[in-house]
Amino acid sequence: VSRRLLLPPDLLTGGGGGFGGQQPAAAAAAAAISAELATSSGLASPQKQQEIMSLAAGLSLCGSVPLNHAQRLAVSSVLCGGGVAAPYVLFGPPGTGKTVTLVEAVLQYRRLHPRSRILCCAPANYSADLLCSALAAAGVGVDEMCKLNDPRRPVTQAKQDTLPYCVFNEGLQTFSLDKGLREAARRSIVVCSTTTAGLLLPQPSSTRPSAALPIRKPGAPYPPATAASSSNWWQQQMAAVLRSAGGLFDLVVVDESGQGLAPEVLLPLRLAKPQAPVLLAGDPRQLGPVLRSATAAAAGLGVSLLDSWIHYWHSVLPQLAAAAAAAGDKQHRKQPPHSSAPVCPV
DSSP: OOOOOOSOHHHHHTTSSSSSSSSHHHHHHHHHHHHHHOOOSSSSSSHHHHHHOOOOOOOOOOSSSSSOOOHHHHHHHHHHHTTTSSOOOEEEEEEEEEEEEHHHHHHHHHSSTTOOOOOESSSSHHHHHHHHHHHTTTTTTTTTTTEEEOSSSOGSOOOOOGGBBEEETTTEEEEEEHHHHHHHHHSEEEEEEHHHHHGGGGOOOOOOOOOOOOOOOTTTOOOOOOOOOOOOHHHHHHHHHHHGGGGGGGGEEETGGGGGHHHHHHEEETOOOOOOOOOEOOOOOOOOOOOHHHHHEEETSOOOOOHHHHHHHHHHHHHHHHHHHHHHOTSSSHHHHHHSEEEEEO
């Protein structure tokens, strides 16, 4: 595909998020994903479907946790091109193996593409820690993976087994931002929260003075800061990261994406290369985005990107919804069971 769609077309036309008046954009977006829709909706050629099924049946697992048939199909679908034109959605109730499937997809993709760079995120810091722990348990070494943390996060809040993958400012006893960004540019796998992923995006140049104060030792005076020095520092750091391997990632996965605001989840998705698969995982029936603004809620920001995509895929793939209704609901929710579709229950 030549174009990527991060928001469902119904949001672009005002059907779900207040982005009205953009019918041409929605038409172009629908055209951009038509190939993936045809491939993954069950209307694809028998050869493609057989490729996914054969790969799932013979998949040699990288992780230590066994996968069921639906999870194998989800991993195989991503390896066969799913999630490129639009996000591949993996959802299910708690304890059904969403994170395990994500981790296996990351490991399989890395084995298939050894030189790839992968970004793994979650809205909450601790959820990102769990991703890091799972990848570490699967054998990913400290020289391969970096756990990037915002320096404002207390070190004591991080999971103990993720600390070897983190970068510290020893003098201040905090997580280090500048060293962390350099390490993120060097490692093949970067794990962080969705908001921390925004630090990897290029920062707009500005002549406005920054209100942020630099990190300092307790009791030390605040050093003088100028708008020019702050702006130049950020530009240099971000330019270094973006120059490394194109500054983009070959695979982007977001776990627990149903708990994040849509703009928050879009941050790591912006870091995916044009042909990189994008995976969203989560449970739309658990805790959703937390909003304190009635205006934002009225504009549709109370609906997660995960939920928006699930509703969109179900609206454009009615044959899958009909198949799910005929087959019954194994996990107390009626969703399409076809795991080669762009929306997959586990």
